[in-house]
Amino acid sequence: MSSSEKQTLLSIARLHKSFDEVEVLHDVSLDVGKGEVVVVIGPSGCGKSTLLRSINGLETINSGAIFLNGEDIASGVTPWNKVRQKIGMVFQSYDLFPHMNVMENILLGPVKAQGRDRKEARRQAESLLERVGLLERQDAFPRQLSGGQKQRVAIVRSLCMNPEIMLFDEVTASLDPEMVREVLDVMLELARQGMTMIIVTHEMSFARAVADRVLFMDGGRIVEAAPPEDFFNCPRSERARKFLNTFTFEATRKERRTVE
Amino acid sequence: MHFDLAFIQNYAPLYAEAAGLALKLAFWGILFSTIVGFVCSLIRYYRVPFLSPVTGAYIELSRNTPLLVQLFFLYFGLPKMGIHLDAEICAVIGLTFLGGSYMAEAFRGGLEAVSKIQIESGLSIGLSTPQLVRYVILPQAFAVAVPALGANVIFLIKETSIFSVMALEDPMFVAKDLIGLYYDTGEALLMLVVTYLIMLLPLSILLTYLEKKVRHAGFGH
Amino acid sequence: MPDSGISILFEGRNLIRLAQGLWVTAYIAFVSVALSTLLGVLVGLAMSSRFTALRAVMRLYLDAIRIVPVLVLLFLAYFGLGKVFHVNLNAELASILVFTLWGAAEMGDIVRGAVTSLPRHQRESGLSIGLTEGQVYRYVIIPQAVRRLLPGAINLATRMIKTTSLVMLIGVVEVLKVGQQIIEYASLISNPTASFWVYAFILFLYFAICYPISRYAAYLEQKWQS
Numbered sequence: 155m156s157s158s159e160k161q162t163l164l165s166i167a168r169l170h171k172s173f174d175e176v177e178v179l180h181d182v183s184l185d186v187g188k189g190e191v192v193v194v195i196g197p198s199g200c201g202k203s204t205l206l207r208s209i210n211g212l213e214t215i216n217s218g219a220i221f222l223n224g225e226d227i228a229s230g231v232t233p234w235n236k237v238r239q240k241i242g243m244v245f246q247s248y249d250l251f252p253h254m255n256v257m258e259n260i261l262l263g264p265v266k267a268q269g270r271d272r273k274e275a276r277r278q279a280e281s282l283l284e285r286v287g288l289l290e291r292q293d294a295f296p297r298q299l300s301g302g303q304k305q306r307v308a309i310v311r312s313l314c315m316n317p318e319i320m321l322f323d324e325v326t327a328s329l330d331p332e333m334v335r336e337v338l339d340v341m342l343e344l345a346r347q348g349m350t351m352i353i354v355t356h357e358m359s360f361a362r363a364v365a366d367r368v369l370f371m372d373g374g375r376i377v378e379a380a381p382p383e384d385f386f387n388c389p390r391s392e393r394a395r396k397f398l399n400t401f402t403f404e405a406t407r408k409e410r411r412t413v414e
Numbered sequence: 415m416h417f418d419l420a421f422i423q424n425y426a427p428l429y430a431e432a433a434g435l436a437l438k439l440a441f442w443g444i445l446f447s448t449i450v451g452f453v454c455s456l457i458r459y460y461r462v463p464f465l466s467p468v469t470g471a472y473i474e475l476s477r478n479t480p481l482l483v484q485l486f487f488l489y490f491g492l493p494k495m496g497i498h499l500d501a502e503i504c505a506v507i508g509l510t511f512l513g514g515s516y517m518a519e520a521f522r523g524g525l526e527a528v529s530k531i532q533i534e535s536g537l538s539i540g541l542s543t544p545q546l547v548r549y550v551i552l553p554q555a556f557a558v559a560v561p562a563l564g565a566n567v568i569f570l571i572k573e574t575s576i577f578s579v580m581a582l583e584d585p586m587f588v589a590k591d592l593i594g595l596y597y598d599t600g601e602a603l604l605m606l607v608v609t610y611l612i613m614l615l616p617l618s619i620l621l622t623y624l625e626k627k628v629r630h631a632g633f634g635h
Numbered sequence: 636m637p638d639s640g641i642s643i644l645f646e647g648r649n650l651i652r653l654a655q656g657l658w659v660t661a662y663i664a665f666v667s668v669a670l671s672t673l674l675g676v677l678v679g680l681a682m683s684s685r686f687t688a689l690r691a692v693m694r695l696y697l698d699a700i701r702i703v704p705v706l707v708l709l710f711l712a713y714f715g716l717g718k719v720f721h722v723n724l725n726a727e728l729a730s731i732l733v734f735t736l737w738g739a740a741e742m743g744d745i746v747r748g749a750v751t752s753l754p755r756h757q758r759e760s761g762l763s764i765g766l767t768e769g770q771v772y773r774y775v776i777i778p779q780a781v782r783r784l785l786p787g788a789i790n791l792a793t794r795m796i797k798t799t800s801l802v803m804l805i806g807v808v809e810v811l812k813v814g815q816q817i818i819e820y821a822s823l824i825s826n827p828t829a830s831f832w833v834y835a836f837i838l839f840l841y842f843a844i845c846y847p848i849s850r851y852a853a854y855l856e857q858k859w860q861s
Contacts, residue, residue, distance in 0.1 A: 212534055239540035249535035253553045262549055263539030308535070315539055478793065478845035479838050480800035483811060487834040490818075494831040568702075575704035576801065586706060599718035603711055607703060614702050 163188040163350050164209070164319055169218035171204055171374075178204045180374040182218070186319070189348040193361040193382070196371035197397055202354045205371070206321045209352070210243045222318070239268055242312030242320040246327045248304040250296040250311070256283070257292040260311045268315065275314065282310045286340050302333030306340055319350040326357060338364075358401055362386055370394045421601045428588050429609045436574045436584040437613060439502060443509025444570050448563075450510055451517020456547075458518070459525045469518075476515035482576050484508050489580045501580040509570055516566045524559030525551065560628050564621035568614060575610070585609045643821050643829040644836055656813030657840060663730050663809070664796045670731070671738025671795070672788065678739050679746020693743065700740040706801050708733045713805040730802040734795055741791050749784035750776075782859045789852035793845045800841070810837055 164186040171179035178201045186192055194202045207213045209220060211227070211234035220228040227237045250259050257279060264275035283289040286306040296304055305325055312320060322341065326334045338360050345351060345364050355361055361368060361382065368385040370378040370393075378391050389395045454469045476484075485508045488499060499507065528551050536550040578587035585606055592602040644650060682693045700708070712729040716722045724732065753776060761771035803812040814833045821829035 210538055212537065233542075235537070235540050235542045235545075237540075238538055241538075243535075243538040245531055245535060245538075247531050249531045251532065251536075251550055251554075253557065263541065266545050266549060267540035267542070311539060474846060474849075475842060478797075478849055479841045480797040482800040482803075483834060483838050483841060486811070486814075487831075487838055491831040491834040494828040572704040575706045576804070579804070586710070589710065593714055597718075599714050603715045603718075606707055606710065610703055610707055618698075618702055 161188045162186070163190075163223065164352075165221040165224075166205075166209070167219045167221070169205070169208065169220070170216045171201075171208060171213060172216055178374050179208065179215075182374075182376055184369070184376065184379075186350060186352065189350055191345045191349075191351045191353065191364055191366045192369060193365035193367070194352060194354045194369045194371060195356070195358070195361060195397075196369075196377075200371040201374040202371050203323055206243070206323050206352060206354055210238060210241050210321060212243075235267065239263070239315055240318045242315060242317035244305065244308045244312055244320070244322050244325045246324040248296065248301060248308070248328070250299075250304050250307055252296050255293050255295050256288070256299075256307050259296070259307060260314050263311065263315050279310065279314050282313055283307075285343070286310055287336075300333060301329045302336045305329065305333075305337045309337075309340055309344075313344075319352070320344065322351065322353040322355070324354050324356065326355065358386070358398075370397065372397070417604065418598060418601050421596070421598050422605060425588070425592060425602075426605065429585055429605050432583055432585045432588045433609050433613055435582065436577065437571070439505045439509065439577060439582070439584075440571045440574045442506045443513055443574070444567055446506065446510040447513025447517045447566070447570060450514030451519075452521055454514060454518035455521035455525060458522060473515040473518055476511055477519075481508060481512045481573050482579065484511055485576065485580060501577075501582050504580060505574070505577045505582060509573065512573065513566065513570045516569065517563065520559045520562035520566055521555065523562055524555035524557070527558040528554045557628055561621070561625045564617075564624060568617055568621065571614060571617070572610075641832045643817065643832055649817050652813050652817065653810055653836070653840075656808065656810035659727075659807065659809040660796075660799050660802075663727060663734065663802060663807070664792075664799045667731050667734030667738055667799075668792045668795055670735040671742050671791075674735065674739035675742020675788075676746055678743025679750065682743050682747035683750045697740045697744055700737050705733065705737060705798055706804060708737065709801060709805050726802065726805045726807045729805060730799070730807055734799070738791065738795055742788060745784045745787040745791065746780075748787070749780040752783060753779055782855075786852045786856035786859075789848060789855070793848045793852070796845055796848075797841060810840065 162185050164184075166182060166184040169179050169182040170177070178199075180201075182201075182205060184192075194205065196202050204213055208215050208228075215228055218228070219226050222237065222240060225232065227234075250256075251262070254262065257276070260279040260283075261272065261275055264270045264278075265272050280289060280292070283292055286309065288303060288306055288310070291299065291303065291307075296307075299307065308325075309320075325341075326337050329337065334357065338357065341351070341353065342360075342364055353361075353364065363382075365382045368378075368380060368382050369376050370385065370389070370391070372393050378385065378389060378394050380390070385394070386398065389398060454473065457465045457469045458473075460466075485504065488508055489501065489504045492499065532550060532554065533546065536546045541549065574584060575586050577584045578590065581587070589602045589606040593599050596602075644653075678693060678696075681689050682697075684690060709730065712724060712733045713726055716724055716729070757775055757779065758771055761775040762768070766774065799809065800811050803809055803815075808816075814837050818830045818833050821833075
């Protein structure tokens, strides 16, 4: 499944972004096809989070263009709050609104931002919650949920806006290990259903399983882009090899410890 | 120590009336303080051009000068420049001038407690700025600000005790009068303290209760 | 005419008299703040002590002081002590007594907040690297507690300085009272706008004293927040 066969949904052209003097994104270009799952990996500070945040207008870009369905969304013509209704985003930290229960959290966007009928939105929210196994927790407040449950609700909150693309910014990074799986399973299921996604993650085996294409970023550039089998089996760039090595090195150390 | 009960009975209604006046002035002062403080805190929070530095200057001026001197200036100073204000209006303006900055600081504390990620996730589901303020920022900011707002209410009611300098007949005025006229100092002072306790104690208990409730709600960050 | 009125400040010995008044204000404020700080630390330690009864007594003291307006406390000390207990204090002493009682209670609460907010593992990790109990206090607890309480303590000091303006109402001749006297005299020699300028000047004086102090507290708070 290569992206060229499919219609392009998101197209990023020559993106530049600096914080003060430091350039964090250097000439980044990327096309994402409809239904494609792109996983972005790379060392911390490589610009992968900034890339996602730029797509959602949380960072102002210095130059370049971002097209969603052919419309330049970074030009300022369409207000960001309209654009964001088509782009779902889930963050690393549990970002549910603490003063609202699960259902209110999910309905806020559809009802207030999109102006949809409350009953209709509620039906959709219920079916989405059912799919992630949290329907019976719809009246719970965020403080009563585990980290994994909160992240699943956060995903549902974005999905309920019927976005055209979902952005995931290290959504399992602050989770306890035993809760990582339940969140990743939800994302895998979404991929199976054909949702277009860009995922920033450090979970390498998950990346391998979910990605149509893996992007390796370093120093604000896309260093390598390849199907997951190619990338993980024989990365072309030295930097990608080194980066992947840090993970295998950890693995061998663990093996040795169990032998002792 | 011996208290003259007849004296107390005689003059208790005077204190009650005076407390009524103090509470009335406090009510309006606190109401306007809250409005002024709320607007100022939003101006500061969103760094509205021009208005933000002006608001900042007001807050500093108000917080770093005593209410008594502010009132003397309003009540005795301004008429000399052709601005005549009724004593009660002066009292409400003075209390608002003072309280506005305290309320602004209380709201600011609440606004700053709303984390960046909350704002970003509100934005990422497509809320407009007014919607973000209304549904995400204010409810959280308000809950955090409740203890500080409540403390300000009590603080401002206590500050009304200096209104007697403008010849307003508040409890202090009555006490001073009675001490001057009859030398029944013990009784006059006792009634003064009791009056303020009746005015403030229920509020203070309510505040402690609210504070506990808000803290327990905890939001679970 | 406004521009003629301001001259009242520079006539005769007026500026010197205002400065003398300000000295009385500063003296009362300084003595009260100093005493409050000393007593406040003790009160604060008592408030965070293990003895429930001691904590309860201190709590009662704090709440009692907090719920009564300072002006009422001044009246109680100045008029009440003499009448009821036959202890006659002059107005200045009564003021210092009230401000110290009030300041020590508030300072105590600030100290309590700083001490109890320190995480327990700070003490434990100090002990675990072999420090003695005393060394833990000297190098770990006190430096952190001071950082936590200093901004609040400085803010309390500015509040006390501002509140000293009330002492004129029990007859202390401080800066505001001197201002009043100047205005009374000026109205005799027909300077109609004197009160505007004198009170504006006193407002400025208080601002000039309190503003730098509260900025410093804000600076410390920001610096130590992380």
